[in-house]
Amino acid sequence: MSLSVLNQYKQNSILTAAPEELTLMLFDGAIKFVNLGKIHIENGEIEKANSAILRAQDIIVELDSSLDMKYEISKNLDEIYKFILNRLIAANLKKDIAPLDESLELLNEIRDTWKELTREIKKMRYGNKQVKI
Template sequence: MAINNPYEKYQNNTVTTSTPGELTLMLYNGCLKFIQQGKKALEEGNIEAKNVAIQKAQAIVTELMLTLDTSYPVSENMLVLYEFVNSRLIDGNIKNDPALFDEAAGIITEFRDTWKQVIQLNRTKQYANVSEI
C-alpha cells in the first residue's frame, strides 16, 4: 500500500529510521498529546472523543509497560509508575475528572524530560568517542 500523503511519508520514515531511544521519546510525546486531546474533548463536552483519546494514551502506556527491560532494578519502579499512570487515565476517563489526566500527564512529562536528557548524554558521549578516533 503506497502512502500518498507527504506528512504520512515523513512520519513513516521518522519511525523506521529512529533509534529505540527516539521511539520511546515519541511514545512519551504521543501519550501527552492524547492526554491533552482527551482533556480538551472533556472541556468541550465531547465524551466520545475524550474516550478515544484517553484510550490511545492508555495503549501507549501499555506499550511502554510491555517493552520495559526488566533486567534492570529500576524497571520495577518504572512499571509501578506506569501502572499508576494507567490507573489515573482509567479513573479520569470513567469519572470525567481532568485533574486525574493532569496527574498522569505530570508523570509522563517527567519520564519524557528524563529520557530526553539520557538521549542527549548518549549523543554527547557518542560524538566524544568519534572525535577521539
C-alpha cells in the same frame, strides 16, 4: 506540504529512529493524547475524550511492556506506568480532568528525563557534534 508527504515523512522518521528516540516519540504521543482527552472533556465531547484517553492508555501499556525487568529502574517505572494507567482509566470512567493532570505531571517529568538521556546517548554515539532532538 501535502498530507501524504507529511505522513511519509512521519513514517520514515519512525522507521529510521534509534530505540531511545522511539521511546521519546511514545512519551510525546502519550502526552498529546492526554492533553486531547482533557480538551475533549472540557468541551463535553465524550466519545472523542474516550478515544484520546484510550490511545494514551495503549501507549502506556506499550511503554510498560518494553521494560526489561532485570533492572531496578524498570521495576520502578513499571509501578509508575501502572499508576498512570489507573489514573487514565479513572479519568476516562468519570470524565474527570484531575487524574489526567496527575498523569501529565508524571509523563512530562519522565519524558524530560528521557529526553536528556537521549541527548547524552547521542553525545556518546556521535561525539560532541551538535545533535538535534
